[in-house]
Every structure is written in C-alpha cells, then in structure tokens.
C-alpha cells in the first residue's frame with residue numbers, strides 16, 4: 082500500500098470512529114427531555130454529547146447540568162449550557178458518559194481521561210446512567226484497557242505496593258504505572274490526586290477486585306463502574322444498538 086493511500090485510510094478510520102461516537106451520542110440525546118437534571122461525562126465521546134446538547138439548548142431545550150470535569154465544564158459553558166453543582170442539585174435524572182471498556186453485564190472500565198472519581202460520584206447521584214461508545218469498546222472480559230486507580234498523593238509509593246499485593250492475591254499480575262501528563266510530570270486529577278494505570282490483563286472477577294481496591298486506605302477510587310450503567314449505546318457500522326434498559330435499573 083502506498084504511503085499516501087495508508088494515510089488516507091488512517092484519516093478515514095479516524096473519521097468513522099468520530100462518526101460512530103457522535104451517532105451514539107445522538108441516540109442517547111433522544112432520551113433527554115425538558116426540565117431534566119443531567120450529568121455530563123468526560124472524554125471525546127462525551128464531548129460529542131455535550132456539543133449536540135448545546136445545539137438543543139440553543140433551540141430552547143431547558144436542562145440543568147453537572148459536569149464531571151473542568152474540561153467538560155469549560156466546553157458546556159462555551160456552549161451556553163446551564164450548569165449546576167452536586168451541592169446545588171444533589172440528585173440527577175440521567176448521566177451520559179463514555180467508557181474505555183464495557184462487558185455484557187454493563188460493567189465498565191473508566192478513567193482513561195482521568196475523571197473517574199467525579200464521573201462515579203455524578204453517576205451514583207443519577208437515576209440512570211447511559212454509556213455512549215463505539216463498538217471497539219465492547220469486550221468479553223474487562224482488562225485489556227489498563228485499569229485506572231486514583232490514589233492520594235500521600236504515601237503514593239506505598240499505596241502502589243498495596244495495590245500490587247491485593248491484585249496478586251486475586252491472581253492479577255501486571256505492571257503498574259504512575260500516569261504522567263508529560264514525560265517526567267505526574268498527571269494530577271481535578272481532585273488533586275494521582276492516577277496509577279494497572280495493566281492486569283483479563284479481570285475475571287471485577288466485583289472482587291473492585292471491593293479489594295476500595296478497601297485500600299490510599300485508594301481514592303478506581304475505574305471499575307459496577308451496577309451504575311443502566312444502558313449502553315453502542316455505535317457500529319450497522320448503526321446504534323442498545324444494551325440494557327433505557328428506562329430502568331442497572332442489570
């Protein structure tokens with residue numbers, strides 16, 4: 082294949098990935114109605130949703146939204162979307178967010194964009210959580226995407242060793258890497274914490290791992306979202322299909 086041709090292919094697949102993310106976002110937006118209190122996710126897929134929502138707000142749709150990151154807050158503000166905080170609006174009707182991976186039981190890995198803590202708090206404050214994703218995020222077993230774990234800065238090295246020990250107890254062995262914003266500069270979350278990316282490989286028992294990680298004192302939260310997503314909008318070449326229940330409870 083010529084260099085020019087392969088460049089064109091790369092551009093084309095990037096275009097279709099974005100088109101799929103937007104299609105999933107558009108499908109989720111159909112459930113948004115007048116007066117809703119919404120949680121706004123973080124990441125490139127969630128950004129499509131915020132963009133489309135902004136257009137609906139300009140047309141007169143009235144909603145109030147809680148963003149899950151400073152990045153999403155800035156985008157929503159720039160589009161004139163009315164914003165609130167969880168202190169002012171502690172209960173939300175619906176959160177729409179992306180994911181790094183999901184399985185058939187609607188369990189997710191999130192945190193690739195570093196916003197997992199606020200994303201989980203906002204999702205847990207919502208009656209429903211819709212995940213929007215392209216079909217490449219669907220997996221049989223979670224874990225191909227390294228699991229992000231948010232940790233306190235105090236005692237970070239010790240907390241990493243604790244995570245390693247706990248994971249080993251579940252048969253999970255893989256390199257842990259402190260996330261960097263740039264080479265030599267640690268990534269800091271909106272909440273002021275570090276992120277450790279844990280490349281465990283296949284996580285056969287996500288529920289057990291989630292419980293053990295949550296019990297480690299220095300762990301602020303982890304990217305396993307279990308029992309939170311109520312529906313997943315999956316965009317593929319054939320259109321958008323929905324896993325779960327758009328009007329109901331988590332599986």
Ligand SMILES: O=C(CO)[C@H](O)[C@H](O)COP(=O)(O)O
Nearest residue numbers: 124125126179192193194196
């Ligand atoms: O969890 C997240 C941010 O913390 C994102 O939702 C996740 O990383 C997916 O991002 P993208 O839509 O860009 O693939």
